[in-house]
Amino acid sequence: MRILVVEDSKVVSRILQHLIAQELDCEVDFAVDLASAKLLLEQKEYFLAITDLNLPDAQEGEIVRLVLSKQTPCIVLTGSLDSEQRKRLLQLGIVDYILKENRFSYEYVVRLVHRLQRNKNVKVLVADDSMVSRKFVRSLLEQHLYQVIEADDGNSAWDILQNQPDVQLLITDYNMPGLDGFGLILKVREKFSREELAIIGLSSDSDESLSARFIKNGANDFLQKPFVHEEFHCRVLNTLDSLDMLRKLWDQANLDYLTGVYNRRYFFGLFEEQIKQIKQKQGTLTVALLDIDFFKRVNDTHGHDVGDEVLVEFSARLKHFFGQHFTVSRFGGEEFTVAFKGLNEEKVFALMDKFRSQLEMKPIATSKGDMFITVSTGIAGLADDSLDELIQRADKALYDAKESGRNLVCIEA
Numbered sequence: 001m002r003i004l005v006v007e008d009s010k011v012v013s014r015i016l017q018h019l020i021a022q023e024l025d026c027e028v029d030f031a032v033d034l035a036s037a038k039l040l041l042e043q044k045e046y047f048l049a050i051t052d053l054n055l056p057d058a059q060e061g062e063i064v065r066l067v068l069s070k071q072t073p074c075i076v077l078t079g080s081l082d083s084e085q086r087k088r089l090l091q092l093g094i095v096d097y098i099l100k101e102n103r104f105s106y107e108y109v110v111r112l113v114h115r116l117q118r119n120k121n122v123k124v125l126v127a128d129d130s131m132v133s134r135k136f137v138r139s140l141l142e143q144h145l146y147q148v149i150e151a152d153d154g155n156s157a158w159d160i161l162q163n164q165p166d167v168q169l170l171i172t173d174y175n176m177p178g179l180d181g182f183g184l185i186l187k188v189r190e191k192f193s194r195e196e197l198a199i200i201g202l203s204s205d206s207d208e209s210l211s212a213r214f215i216k217n218g219a220n221d222f223l224q225k226p227f228v229h230e231e232f233h234c235r236v237l238n239t240l241d242s243l244d245m246l247r248k249l250w251d252q253a254n255l256d257y258l259t260g261v262y263n264r265r266y267f268f269g270l271f272e273e274q275i276k277q278i279k280q281k282q283g284t285l286t287v288a289l290l291d292i293d294f295f296k297r298v299n300d301t302h303g304h305d306v307g308d309e310v311l312v313e314f315s316a317r318l319k320h321f322f323g324q325h326f327t328v329s330r331f332g333g334e335e336f337t338v339a340f341k342g343l344n345e346e347k348v349f350a351l352m353d354k355f356r357s358q359l360e361m362k363p364i365a366t367s368k369g370d371m372f373i374t375v376s377t378g379i380a381g382l383a384d385d386s387l388d389e390l391i392q393r394a395d396k397a398l399y400d401a402k403e404s405g406r407n408l409v410c411i412e413a
């Protein structure tokens, strides 16, 4: 990714250069006037440009028109801006303008660029029965490079969310025929948690209690129509930053830091809950407990880092083999579980034995060369006991597999 900075002040260029190098993974070209910016824009393709408004050879903001004529998103960084200039720039379709006021201004620029990089992969659903309003919101979102999907009422928004669960932000109007904004949010929050989907409510209704009601019903934020560009973008930016933060927190709490598979805490949280339903419906749950054989030798012979590499690749294989349909977790050290809902012990045995033999045949590539490893596995099916007791029974079967020579799968006796 390549960024163009057009700035005649050496101090500002240096600050930007420093912050970009620290925070962003991209290449940067600097131009000090319109002429050199023109040359660069003819030679190279830019993800976006950050430009000063007044340059030594172009005092009237010509640089903005030039950048936009190349279909390059443009952020204006300027010392001052009157309300006429502001209006004109927004109408031209710049991403945003930032006043050079203090260090937070430059940090905001970098945060914005960072966000724009990610926005290309962020889907936003806009639900509004007014086409004019929908198109306006779409145009604002597209200036910030989001992928935009439109729905003209609450019910079609709900259908889209069912089919496209990777939508990260829903922007919904209040008054819509059929299912209104509140009805939609209530339905959505039954299925999508705050880590999965963020919601911003919109309304032109003058009822002043609407914003609080939207938020109490599960929206993250609310915007009163008509709104100005800047407020819209700041709120979307903040909402998505909070979503990212929540997701990071969720990952830290539920995923194993080394291998990225679920951790013990997630496993117990999920199955303590599910076990009740499985028992009520007389369903089946089988757990396999896996332990890499002689793993201590890998660490002792090649070092802890190589041990880590083996754990990472072992988890990746486990996830690849089972992860699409079943729950793979790391319980700690070199011990893992796979939980199989709806499969009995015999079926799980067949799957685990296939995994075991594939692992034995294909060495793991590490920085110290290829390594053959094997795994022992114990299997137990849910009976009339607790999750802890189920794990203990799988552990006993694992002990049998180790005692019987390792590289084996055993079902509880």
Ligand SMILES: Nc1nc2c(ncn2[C@@H]2O[C@H](COP(=O)(O)OP(=O)(O)OP(=O)(O)O)[C@@H](O)[C@H]2O)c(=O)[nH]1
Pocket: 258, 291, 292, 293, 294, 295, 296, 297, 299, 303, 304, 305, 306, 307, 308, 311, 332, 333, 334, 402, 406
């Ligand atoms: N590299 C690495 N090693 C770990 C990690 N967690 C635990 N271990 C090591 O895993 C090893 C487990 O060894 P043991 O429990 O003695 O078992 P083993 O050598 O696999 O032998 P068996 O299980 O009896 O086949 C120990 O050396 C731990 O230090 C980790 O996150 N990274």
